[in-house]
Amino acid sequence: MPYEELPHTADIRVRVWAGSMEGLFAEAAVAMNRIMYAPCQGEGVSESVSLNAEDIEALLHDFLSEVLFLSEVRGVVFCSAEVRIEGGSLNAILRGEPFDRRRHGCGPEIKGISYYGLRIYKRDEDYVMEAIFDI
Template sequence: MMSYEELSHTADVKIRARAPTCNALFGEAFQALMQVMYGEDRKGGTSRTIDLSAPDRESLLLDFLSEVLFVSEVDGLVFCCAEVHLGGMHIHALLDGEPFDPARHAKGTEVKGISYSGMSIRKDAKGYMLDILFDV
């Protein structure tokens, strides 16, 4: 006889970000991702550029953060800031960062991906609000 039980676990980190503009909201989402992964001790000096297009804002944000995650992992870079420019359904972002330093950057949580599930970008009188899940 086989049996099983469901064990509760958290497989993601949920982030809520607010910003006055959509450019700033994408920047806040970027900062949240880097903070979760590497903590606050992040400096600049090495730049990367990301240019992407997508059919809608949510897809554009997902693609942008996924590309940041990819570049960070493949190039071994930890980014401190991003200059984000949105134009329609296109993003141009200039990222500033530094090489990964285990002594300073290994205290964070590994993010495996960005989840489309539950993602929402809403606009109200105060600006924009985002809910997003990072798969950890």
């Protein structure tokens, strides 16, 4: 998986990378699910997300917040995501499987994405994002 957890005392700090900005958004959504739940491969359930924001960091924040909200309220573990970004708008399709406490209920519960510490930058050919997930 193209992500790693970085040291943080109280919450979860992650770094995610991908070859494109859209890929980065998709990997970030999957990484967040992977941290909370066990690995998954299901494709049976899908949800779509459409958003606008004033800049790319705000777009990522709002996208991850929406993925978290859908996962929690609809009871879905997302295993993959397809993301399209045009200007300040994002359209995404998330695919996954229904949450099952016995299989997926093993990680920490992320309650929100912090504005603080959220950044996107280029590292060689990769797009990289760092964020703090509140737990």
